[in-house]
Amino acid sequence: MSNEIYIVGAARTAFGRYDGEDNELAEQAIRGALADCGVAWTDVDFAVGGTNGETKPDNLVSRLGLTGLPFVTVKNGCATGGVALMTARNGLIAEGSDIACVVGYDNHARGAFNASPARYGIGEWYGATGMMVTTSYFALKIQRYLHEYGIDPITLGYASEKAFDYATAHPYAWRRKPVSVAEAMDADMINDPLTRFMFCSPDAGAVSLVLARGSRAFDLCETPIRLAAVELRGRRPGSFEVFSPWLSPGDRTSPSVDASAAAFAAAGIAPADVQVAQLQDTESGAEIIHLGETGLVAHGEQQAGYVNGDFRIDGRIPVNTDGGLLANGEPVGASGLRQVHEIVRQLQGRAEGKQVPGRPRIGLTHVYGAPGISACTVLMAEGA
Amino acid sequence: MAVDVVDATLFASVDPVALRGSVCAACGAHVFPALESCPMCAGVDVADVALPTQGTVWSWTTQHFEPKAPFRTDGFAPFSIGYVDLGPVIVEGWLVGKTDWSIGEHVSLVLAKAWTDGDTVVHTFGFEVTA
Numbered sequence: 436m437s438n439e440i441y442i443v444g445a446a447r448t449a450f451g452r453y454d455g456e457d458n459e460l461a462e463q464a465i466r467g468a469l470a471d472c473g474v475a476w477t478d479v480d481f482a483v484g485g486t487n488g489e490t491k492p493d494n495l496v497s498r499l500g501l502t503g504l505p506f507v508t509v510k511n512g513c514a515t516g517g518v519a520l521m522t523a524r525n526g527l528i529a530e531g532s533d534i535a536c537v538v539g540y541d542n543h544a545r546g547a548f549n550a551s552p553a554r555y556g557i558g559e560w561y562g563a564t565g566m567m568v569t570t571s572y573f574a575l576k577i578q579r580y581l582h583e584y585g586i587d588p589i590t591l592g593y594a595s596e597k598a599f600d601y602a603t604a605h606p607y608a609w610r611r612k613p614v615s616v617a618e619a620m621d622a623d624m625i626n627d628p629l630t631r632f633m634f635c636s637p638d639a640g641a642v643s644l645v646l647a648r649g650s651r652a653f654d655l656c657e658t659p660i661r662l663a664a665v666e667l668r669g670r671r672p673g674s675f676e677v678f679s680p681w682l683s684p685g686d687r688t689s690p691s692v693d694a695s696a697a698a699f700a701a702a703g704i705a706p707a708d709v710q711v712a713q714l715q716d717t718e719s720g721a722e723i724i725h726l727g728e729t730g731l732v733a734h735g736e737q738q739a740g741y742v743n744g745d746f747r748i749d750g751r752i753p754v755n756t757d758g759g760l761l762a763n764g765e766p767v768g769a770s771g772l773r774q775v776h777e778i779v780r781q782l783q784g785r786a787e788g789k790q791v792p793g794r795p796r797i798g799l800t801h802v803y804g805a806p807g808i809s810a811c812t813v814l815m816a817e818g819a
Numbered sequence: 820m821a822v823d824v825v826d827a828t829l830f831a832s833v834d835p836v837a838l839r840g841s842v843c844a845a846c847g848a849h850v851f852p853a854l855e856s857c858p859m860c861a862g863v864d865v866a867d868v869a870l871p872t873q874g875t876v877w878s879w880t881t882q883h884f885e886p887k888a889p890f891r892t893d894g895f896a897p898f899s900i901g902y903v904d905l906g907p908v909i910v911e912g913w914l915v916g917k918t919d920w921s922i923g924e925h926v927s928l929v930l931a932k933a934w935t936d937g938d939t940v941v942h943t944f945g946f947e948v949t950a
């Protein structure tokens with residue numbers, strides 16, 4: 436029996452503010468993904484749901500049907516979507532079953548995430564003295580990175596401009612108003628060097644995928660997209676993570692470096708083979724760093740890449756073609772699956788926003804989050 | 820007024836001020852605050868150590884909005900935080916005295932007023948430009 440796993444159905448909700456129940460949002464995405472490939476809930480063998488909220492994903496069966504299927508819940512911060520997808524892939528292979536459904540969703544209240552020191556094993560002093568702030572972490576990380584590789588801060592403005600330009604064409608993105616490089620640079624400073632237009636905000640949204648084993652995929656979908664790799668990695672010494680009262684000196688690395696390298700190796704490709712990519716852009720600086728850490732661009736070459744338009748829809752490697760986190764916001768549980776959804780659509784030639792010309796065949800997705808985990812997937816259209 | 824610190828376990832001594840880290844007997848890694856085991860090599864033979872008090876700014880940012888609770892202040896004004904390269908370890912802390920910094924600036928450890936609690940002035944550690 437073939438162990439190749441394909442994505443045969445994909446659907447997402449609009450991202451933004453949502454007044455209804457979390458489970459209602461998740462149900463919309465699941466019904467959309469099932470309809471996308473003509474699969475009934477009663478045909479699903481295995482399900483995985485991820486959320487960082489208070490609801491229980493496995494309770495979705497009360498809305499969808501009590502078929503008795505195993506339903507696994509995952510909760511891994513920003514990497515939740517990637518972990519949910521990996522769990523579904525592994526579940527299909529281990530159980531020898533045919534069809535899995537994955538859902539990721541969240542419905543966050545307005546404002547920056549409020550973190551408690553104790554949850555991260557840090558003393559109360561860290562929060563009391565104003566250091567337990569995610570925006571300052573991102574600022575400290577990109578400040579160092581720009582310095583180390585001689586990148587001008589205006590590159591941050593280019594990254595924001597690109598994200599909102601993609602989003603103007605995407606019907607499900609949240610922030611669809613264009614922002615110029617100058618507007619991004621001149622906006623209120625949040626944490627030097629990052630301004631208001633360089634951060635994503637928590638919001639609401641849900642994404643669902645239907646996975647099928649090779650033997651079934653081509654019956655269910657005209658253009659199934661092969662999940663060529665999904666790899667999860669944690670931090671090693673030298674990584675620079677959120678809420679770190681200290682760092683080790685010496686060479687820096689990141690779980691993103693390890694997860695992307697593992698995904699490329701498992702898929703048997705090189706970074707240069709990637710034709711469309713989705714990178715974690717919690718803020719503009721993260722996209723710049725992750726272009727380098729995944730090997731899509733050499734460290735220090737990002738600025739030239741933005742200026743040349745390499746990451747635009749007709750560029751060498753279009754990046755975050757749905758507007759990324761910057762324009763979609765971050766419903767934590769849904770965000771990683773949104774990336775996969777967008778790449779699937781691009782490889783199928785049916786992007787909801789701007790379509791990469793020439794039918795790309797190989798795509799990369801990358802999520803990264805606290806406390807230092809990253810998940811990457813390589814997706815391939817048949818014939819790639 | 821009485822003088823206190825945000826967390827006495829952070830300090831090897833308060834006067835003169837020095838931070839209390841730990842060092843691993845197996846691999847030599849220094850960490851801050853002190854830990855009971857070594858995250859670098861998973862060793863458990865670690866001892867307290869007073870960290871160097873001089874270093875260079877490794878990265879910095881200025882906090883332009885007031886952090887949510889549990890942040891405590893007598894009155895918010897934008898303040899800088901940074902990572903300071905002390906040699907064996909890079910430590911995160913307040914950068915005091917100004918809000919516009921450059922990577923590589925030489926700084927020294929100081930006690931900085933964090934907030935007042937009744938009759939007590941509570942201090943945290945910070946770094947200021949070396950005189």
Ligand SMILES: [Zn+2]
Nearest residue numbers: 843846857860
């Ligand atoms: Zn050690």
